[in-house]
Amino acid sequence: MVSPIYLIVITLGAAFLLGLLSERRTELAHFITVLALAAGGLVSFGWLWIMAAEGASAVEIYTAGTKPPFAINLRVGLPEAALLLLIYLTGLMSAIHMKDMLLRKGRRAMAVLLIAIMALAGIIMTRDIFNIFVFFELVAISTGGMVLLSDDPRALSAGIKYLIIAQVISILLLVGIIFTYQATGSLNIDFMKTPELALGGGGTLAFFLLLVPLLVELKPFPANGWALDIYQSAHPAFSAILSAATGSAALFAVDKIMDIGGASWGPVLTGVGLLSFVVSNILALVQKNDRRLLGYSSVAQTGLILAVVGQRELLGESYLFIAGGLLIGHAVAKAGLFYLSDLVKGRMLTNWADLRRNPLLVFAFATFIAMLSGLPPFPGFYAKWELVHALMASGKTGLVVLILFGAILEAGYLFRWFGYLMKRPQSNTPGTLPLRGVLVTMAAALAGWLAAYIWGELSGYDNLLSQTALLFALGFLLIDWFPAKLKNTIAIAGMLAFFWQSYTGYDPIQMIFGIIILVGGAVILLASYHERGQRIGFYPSALLMFAGLAMLIVAEQSFQFFAAWEVLTLGSYFLILRGKNAEPHALSYILFSLAGAFAIIAGFALAAQGQAGFKITALADVAADLAPWVFILLAIGFMTKTAVIGLHIWLPGAHAEAETDVSPMVSGILLKAGLFGIIVLLSNMGSPELYGVKLTYVMLWIGALTALMGNLMAAFQEDAKRLLAYSSIGQMGYAIFGLALMNHLGWLMALMFVINHYIYKSMLFLSVGGVAKRTGTKLMYKMGGLITLMPLSFFVVLIGIIAVSGVPPLSGFGGRWMFYNAILDSENRLPMIIIFISGPIAFLYLFRLIHAIFLGQLKDEHRKLKEPSFWIMVPQVIYVVLLLAFAVLPGMALQKVDTFLNGMFPEGGLNWDGLLITSDYGYWSPVWIMVVTGGIFAAVFMLLLAINRKAQKVKQFNIVYSAERPYRPETTHFAWNFFAPYRKAIWFLLLPIATRFWGGITEALHATAGFMRRFYTGDAQHYVFHLLGFVVGLYLILLGVQ
């Protein structure tokens, strides 16, 4: 292999060679530049390969023919090789990306670029602290030059600010170097380690002065105003270098000199890093300029990695895996986003909407924000998992809270941005996207996927990118140009085949969920046949969600469970965002979900206590003092997904604004993920007590209140899909209540609920959605009288609401029957009463669906409507058949589950005697109920028909309105504000307290950010003051802590 010294030689040599060229041979000069960077990348890759794949040990390069400490030595080990590759590839891609600019500025600019990359490589390789200083100065000078490669005239002032700060840094660094030299007698890192330089030793100040300038190179808050200005005004391809390459080199420099100072300085790094991470993410919330936002995000990410560097003793062997995972995620994603920003004309975040003309770029953007947010399958996900586990195991809960808080803020602005990209209006003069820029961006995105695969292989867990389900979903990215109908067939076939292949391994509970997810999902997908065209993006998202769900129910280890959880969250987010007005709702969905996921990861980490490959069944063995906390964290996570009261505000919008065939997926199927989590939690952990309170008792109350409030709020909706969405909140409340009863019938009821809710909610969402598609509105008071035009839809909704409301003869009644039996088994009377009350409230809203949509007067503009399209009706008919079958033969699904539950709750099971089901309190005979109810119905119906003969037919318009057209026409509609009297009576229950609460938090954060960022006045001298204040302040804090 070529000696690494040639990295320096090639790059520097090429820079000199450029000087010999004629001014006009710019194409040649650019070719030489690209060639040199590519050669550097190749050499780095060669070393990385030798180190990683063949296990070679680090190589030393002795300069001046003498061994250290008498001459400078360079070293290339595994981390060095990886970072060198990162730096050279970033340099290469940036050089290609900004070719036009480089050609315009000529060979000098290219030489400066080469020098910058060479200097960064030097920082990585050298073991000499003065050499680090020299290379940093070279970086400073070349950065000063590269900033000017921008069309933005403000780059000039950003450049001078940077140089001013660089001067201060260099003074501090020199003083620090000379005093550490005095204290240790060497400039070579490997010879400088002495206890005196440990925090609190005699050389504390000397090492502090060495460390702080390097920290400032990482642009920590508050000494980072200059960096943000550069990010905002420089050429984005250069910002990519500054963020990905320079940031990595500076981090590695800090990591190296930590060898000198020792672990006692770790907390300093962690403190500085976390402060930057949290504050920069807050400040980014109000940022509207894309590049400055990326600047804030860069600063934040670097801070997070710095915090990890500070914990490297604690992390031990996994340090490189974690820090590397975060670093690669940050570097690739940030470089990619900067490249993308060059393809966008305007500088507002909303201008990024133009990018969605090219699905490839949308894919790239999604890749980048998933990488930054630490979502699977990217390296940051594995790193986050390991990091949180290590920190929780050593009791550093505070750090975990800060990290997760910062991470949710970051996810907030990143996913909001994605929402802008997908939903905001595009500009009128889009122009063409330059092919070179698109290619470079795609290369970055692919590099991200490659890194994802590598980290999966390194992780010690099953590589997520080798999971069949996930690969099947991702495969749809490759065939996304196929027509939608073909992809739909492939999707349905795939899901059924997957089920066929895996069902033998399911236990009865998994079987229920498996059938609902895979077979049920396939049934809903039948409705998707109504879509024409390509429907780009739908299938990868939907299948990602289904893959996550399928992986969730078979997960054995906590890691698999959590990975599946994140996958289904991400997939469903993309799916929900497809709805026309879904932008804000999808955002709140993903934020609540991610926050819930953070609770889950913290819970698992707390339970695992550092144990690798923690099995979910081991939750049963968690130490008694930790168990309640683990329970609470996990329960919060799962109940966020089922939208319990207080955490529910994301659900109505997300479910109601989704596309017609998406609503049933996210309501009928996705919600069950949360229930499955609760089932797993309760079946393994039982009911731990905290301060003498049984936690399942708390859950019981939460379930009861959710059922009551969900139903109440549903009753006052005007929007039919929102009504169904609120109804889901209530229904999930019932299920949680049933599970929290912790008895046999409660669980059986909850599982029956899982099936029932899937069937009737999917059915209702499809029929209401289908009607809404025809009428063009979801508001019920704008409909009416549709029974004659859409009799089939009417029939489906009728069956659906009979099933939901739990009256005989349909399966809802069975659920109720078991439910009341379960309650009789339990001692908790008060929440029981609440549950009883919420029952009748369900009638209130269900009645409105039939009444407002199908009965009453037909609207004039609806006169020519027909039934919803054939394919939307197909699954509905299937559901009607299923409902009737399930009503007559509930045993076919439940008997096995009943037996299975005997393992957990031996008492209180049901007796299954043919078609007769008996409990301790009574019996239920589904067939007889069907017959009797049918008989009564038929009798009444005949009677009505007989009476009806005497009725006089009146045409719709044989009445006359003599008044003017009312100002708000809906006020004259009988279905508008239907339950106004009830609203008057219980208005206090309907106050949007949760919405206000979460809104208040969001506003407070934004206001803080708006206020705090004024701190960056833009004045270079203020920035110098910030820097010195940071140095002095940090030192004073250190003195104080000692």
Place this chain on the structure above:
Amino acid sequence: MTLQNIAMSTGFILILIGLYGAMTHKNILRMIVGFTIAGTGTNLVLIAVGYLPGRAAPILNAAVPIETASATIVDPVPQALVLTAIVIGLGVTALMLAFAYKIHATKGTLDISKLTDLKW
């Protein structure tokens, strides 16, 4: 007070004077002068650290035979560092002057407090 202490204190005083100048003067040229002064102070500090009283300059010739050099010369490393630092300082100063020139050419001012179009 030894020569070493005088040199080191002078160095630190120069650094402080330089930084004070750079932070109080709005004119970019004056700021550059401030940083140059501070840079000189830094170099002085470096030299002072390597100085050993009563020893000769680290130049090996007839007066300083190579065998006894380690006991008779001052530490050469800081001096080498200073040489490098001076060269780098020259480069950075030149670049800053170039920036100052360009800023004056495009914006017609050298007042640093007027260059606040990037902020927040």
